[in-house]
Amino acid sequence: MQNVQQYIASNQDRFVSELMDMLRIPSISADSKYKADVARCAEFVKDSLLQAGATKAEICPTAGHPIVYGEKIIDASLPTVLVYGHYDVQPPDPLDLWHSPPFEPVIKDGKIYARGACDDKGQMFMHVKAFEAMEKNGALPCNIKFLIEGEEEVGSDHLGDFVKANKEKLKADVILISDTSMIANDVPSITVGLRGLSYVEVEVTGPNRDLHSGVYGGAVPNPIQVLAQMITAMKDENNHITIPGFYDDVVEISDAERTEMAKAPFSLEAYKSDLKIGDVMGEKGYTTNERTSIRPTFELNGIWGGYTGEGAKTVLPSKAFAKMSMRLVPNQSSEKITKLFADYFKSVAPASVKVEVRPHHGGEPVVTPTDSIAYQAASKAMETTFGKKPIPTREGGSIPIVALFERELGLKSVLFGFGLNSDDIHSPNEHYGVFNFMKGIETIPHFFANYAEMMKK
Ligand code: BES
């Protein structure tokens, strides 16, 4: 292990500069203009796996963006760790809020600024470099497989079919993923739960065409007004979601578990001042941490209609639109929730408008075990490198493929994230601490050593 750690320390500059090379590729999966860049990034990942010592690395085309698969099998009788990550990134908009261009990475105050720096190029690349460090020092203690996709940010549409069709290839004992956060750089944590997602788009139509708002206004349904009222009907005065049946399958957390959760360090004042909000807002009866982890939500992600250009236009629009999403917790099902939402949303519409609900992607919530060998191996690894035992936490984000891995491959995941919630993922000025990047690379080999050792017994 000493050789491995020495190798990591002496190669830090190269590791960072290689990550920066990958960050220069605008692999935006949501925007078809970047299709060639996404493909170029897949090549980059493949090449870096080969350079790190993979005996096999290949690009697997899909109907969408390619999947990169790589492996190093040292002995079929040893356990196998399957590393999952994604090389695609979110669109960088709004561009004018970035302090430096999103695909021209810079290091400032010990942080790498670029789209994807943390989510997930930086975190995924830690595994490539940790593998390289183990491999080049003869210290890889078990088999390793890599599954790095290019469609996570758009719902992993083609990964599910790939997994179903390649069960033998993906055979492993555990899945290791770094695509989540920890509490703070001096408060390590391991994520043990992620929320699911139901994402929908709605269209409300009033009159068949845009009208003069003076000639018709006051007598004809205005779809923007109607949409606003329908949205308001989705929550009550306690910010409780009013969709009938919405909470039916929600597993309530015991008081003992809530007390345990509340022990994780958290400052409401710091939270509010970081976000420059006068107060927090959410479901009555739950703390901020509970609202973003163990409780489901309903959020608006976008709303538009009518005239929004320069100056004024007195128009009574024909249509209004919104994108909205619900974060789900065990045992809610995204399909069922989408249907409950659609039925209720249509039911609150006045007869004067037409409503269409278009479901987008969804994903199921997950809870991962803390009593597994893999969790213990990860916990011990962090304890070694941070000097503190990590706290198990549940997080609010979603990685829909985790539930699918469990269902299709029968494999549990360890959510071994080294990011921080303050890294501004999906936002302007996304960044990742060089500390976090290096700490991840240092900690991962400990996980492998612990896991291989503990699996022998
Ligand atoms: N890495 C995130 C998920 C995440 C972030 C989990 C922080 C925990 C903490 C992932 O890339 C992501 O953004 N997922 C999407 C879901 C997807 C279906 C678009 C999300 O959570 O919105």
Ligand code: MN
């Ligand atoms: Mn991610």
Ligand code: MN
């Ligand atoms: Mn993301």
